[in-house]
């Protein structure tokens with residue numbers, strides 16, 4: 001009897017219900033583009049079927065081919081058994097509808113700075129004066145691409161220590177046909193950028209402290225450790241960025257930097273710096289803005 005009541009898994013709706021049920025039962029961790037089982041299942045299904053990723057509802061009655069159904073069931077299974085984040089399973093992640101290739105060479109794109117660029121909330125005044133932008137710790141290159149789309153007249157430098165992350169960034173830059181406006185550099189923070197100055201420096205550096213690293217859910221352990229770990233208090237990279245940034249900003253330049261939950265520690269370490277904390281719908285006190293003149 002039980003076998004007869006099993007859903008046939010012919011439609012997207014049935015596959016979606018199965019995925020949600022399995023994800024909930026497995027108590028997965030989210031945070032790589034979605035925050036719950038339903039959105040995660042919808043993303044996995046829509047991206048695998050190459051459908052627009054914003055809404056599943058219009059496709060619930062769709063009947064995937066046998067090959068598509070087999071692929072979906074394999075991915076649902078892998079999401080649960082391997083605890084791989086969905087973007088690594090499907091090879092893609094989205095920020096504000098912009099698609100990026102994603103794989104284990106780099107952190108999955110999700111920085112709040114992306115929201116700020118897309119929503120135009122940065123306190124930069126006349127965006128037309130932004131001609132030179134640096135994306136420090138670029139990873140997959142997602143913020144460099146979003147910066148190029150936000151400031152169409154700017155040249156972007158994007159730098160990272162990881163050669164494999166830069167290989168993925170190169171693919172993303174090429175997919176968006178931005179190779180003429182985004183230059184990739186390999187090295188330790190500002191080392192490959194000696195003598196260069198920028199109107200805007202963006203950075204989403206590693207900022208996970210040692211305690212949080214020890215407690216990372218399995219999903220996050222698939223991401224490169226180099227992209228996450230930042231010493232005992234999570235500020236190893238941010239301290240160096242603050243110290244070196246003044247030498248790389250133009251007169252009216254500014255730094256925008258994501259630091260996760262480290263706000264109190266940062267303010268305690270730099271009590272005189274007038275950080276401006278920028279919030280989004282999804283984040284509070286995780287991204288600061290500081291003008292170069294206040295850092296010097």
Ligand SMILES: C[S@@+](CC[C@H](N)C(=O)[O-])C[C@H]1O[C@@H](n2cnc3c(N)ncnc32)[C@H](O)[C@@H]1O
Pocket residue numbers: 106107108109110111136137138139140141142143159160161162165187188189203204205206207226227228237
């Ligand atoms: C949190 S990830 C951010 C990636 C990307 N900006 C994003 O938002 O998805 C941090 C990046 O910093 C890079 N990184 C770590 N240490 C570095 C260093 N000393 N110099 C330059 N890049 C570094 C890592 O390889 C990783 O790609």
